[in-house]
Amino acid sequence: MFTGFDRNLTSYVDLSAGELTLIHEHFQHKTYRKKTLLLSSGQVCDFEAYLVKGCLKRYYIDPNGEEIILQFAVEDWWVSDMVSFTEQIPSHLYIETIEETELLQISHQSKELLFQQIPKLERVFRLLVQRAYAVLENRFFTAITASAEERYLNFIKKYPNLPQRVPQYQIASYIGITPEALSRIRASLLRNK
Amino acid sequence: MFTGFDRNLTSYVDLSAGELTLIHEHFQHKTYRKKTLLLSSGQVCDFEAYLVKGCLKRYYIDPNGEEIILQFAVEDWWVSDMVSFTEQIPSHLYIETIEETELLQISHQSKELLFQQIPKLERVFRLLVQRAYAVLENRFFTAITASAEERYLNFIKKYPNLPQRVPQYQIASYIGITPEALSRIRASLLRNK
Numbered sequence: 001m002f003t004g005f006d007r008n009l010t011s012y013v014d015l016s017a018g019e020l021t022l023i024h025e026h027f028q029h030k031t032y033r034k035k036t037l038l039l040s041s042g043q044v045c046d047f048e049a050y051l052v053k054g055c056l057k058r059y060y061i062d063p064n065g066e067e068i069i070l071q072f073a074v075e076d077w078w079v080s081d082m083v084s085f086t087e088q089i090p091s092h093l094y095i096e097t098i099e100e101t102e103l104l105q106i107s108h109q110s111k112e113l114l115f116q117q118i119p120k121l122e123r124v125f126r127l128l129v130q131r132a133y134a135v136l137e138n139r140f141f142t143a144i145t146a147s148a149e150e151r152y153l154n155f156i157k158k159y160p161n162l163p164q165r166v167p168q169y170q171i172a173s174y175i176g177i178t179p180e181a182l183s184r185i186r187a188s189l190l191r192n193k
Numbered sequence: 194m195f196t197g198f199d200r201n202l203t204s205y206v207d208l209s210a211g212e213l214t215l216i217h218e219h220f221q222h223k224t225y226r227k228k229t230l231l232l233s234s235g236q237v238c239d240f241e242a243y244l245v246k247g248c249l250k251r252y253y254i255d256p257n258g259e260e261i262i263l264q265f266a267v268e269d270w271w272v273s274d275m276v277s278f279t280e281q282i283p284s285h286l287y288i289e290t291i292e293e294t295e296l297l298q299i300s301h302q303s304k305e306l307l308f309q310q311i312p313k314l315e316r317v318f319r320l321l322v323q324r325a326y327a328v329l330e331n332r333f334f335t336a337i338t339a340s341a342e343e344r345y346l347n348f349i350k351k352y353p354n355l356p357q358r359v360p361q362y363q364i365a366s367y368i369g370i371t372p373e374a375l376s377r378i379r380a381s382l383l384r385n386k
Binding site for chain 2: 060062063068070082083086087092115119120122123125126129130132133134136137138139140141144145
């Protein structure tokens with residue numbers, strides 16, 4: 001259960017077996033059924049989680065009631081609403097499982113305690129946040145500057161296994177186009193292969 | 194020169210006078226004239242900087258050659274292209290002064306050395322990155338869900354002094370509307386005051 005998790009953390013800093021055991025004690029292992037809402041707009045997000053198995057989506061609801069998918073998360077990703085979690089303020093986001101999903105999750109209070117116990121985890125989480133920032137900035141940049149086809153190719157590159165796991169209309173929402181436009185792009189890419 | 198800078202850092206962790214002196218030695222004080230390009234797309238960003246005085250903008254150029262302003266930075270903000278700086282890869286961004294601007298800047302190599310010398314700075318920069326992430330996510334969320342008028346009011350709240358310091362067409366670019374639409378919004382807000 002902790003194999004990928006440990007590898008993930010120790011890719012940033014060296015951690016002894018004793019330190020890893022201490023870290024494990026702060027994380028809860030939870031399994032959620034498909035289509036479980038883990039966070040709703042208006043709630044304070046009290047988990048930061050490592051995704052062991054499964055798939056979920058983070059999204060907004062726009063003023064027209066449309067779901068705008070900000071991010072998918074799959075195995076070996078970290079998931080939270082960082083702003084709500086860190087500042088303990090209500091979220092604007094929804095987080096929902098797409099498949100049955102296993103998480104290792106930590107609360108705000110436990111995380112602060114863990115930083116006191118193992119200060120070098122500050123570095124791990126600084127680097128993790130930097131990576132999340134890079135992903136978000138790339139998403140923003142791509143939304144502004146890339147064509148729909150480029151955005152789809154970008155999606156495939158970032159999430160190679162997701163087209164088999166996620167409904168087409170959700171991929172269209174992530175890319176910011178209609179499902180019909182996505183079908184046309186896929187057909188055109190197949191023709192030109 | 195270091196007054197605001199020291200206050201900024203010590204708002205996150207306690208730092209002794211000796212630690213602050215060591216930190217100061219890693220930062221270079223530089224003054225740039227108005228309209229100086231500090232970073233261009235394709236370059237690797239080799240500075241992370243605290244803005245002592247002045248104002249600058251971070252922007253993309255979209256496929257039509259239009260400037261898309263991602264962020265303004267004013268006194269007491271931190272500035273960099275975090276992705277390019279951290280991973281030492283070419284940037285997609287431009288960073289350019291709007292006024293004469295004083296920065297305290299550190300290179301990638303110096304910053305890594307500083308983390309070795311004062312590990313608790315990891316916490317400072319983790320919290321700084323989290324704040325940057327929050328600002329970017331709010332920008333993304335607002336761009337998707339808010340009306341042009343709400344985006345303008347959001348801008349005023351975030352940067353209360355900027356309307357006097359920055360040309361109107363740059364504010365329009367930040368908000369994602371034409372300068373004419375911005376004029377109409379401002380006129381309508383004045384009428385309804």
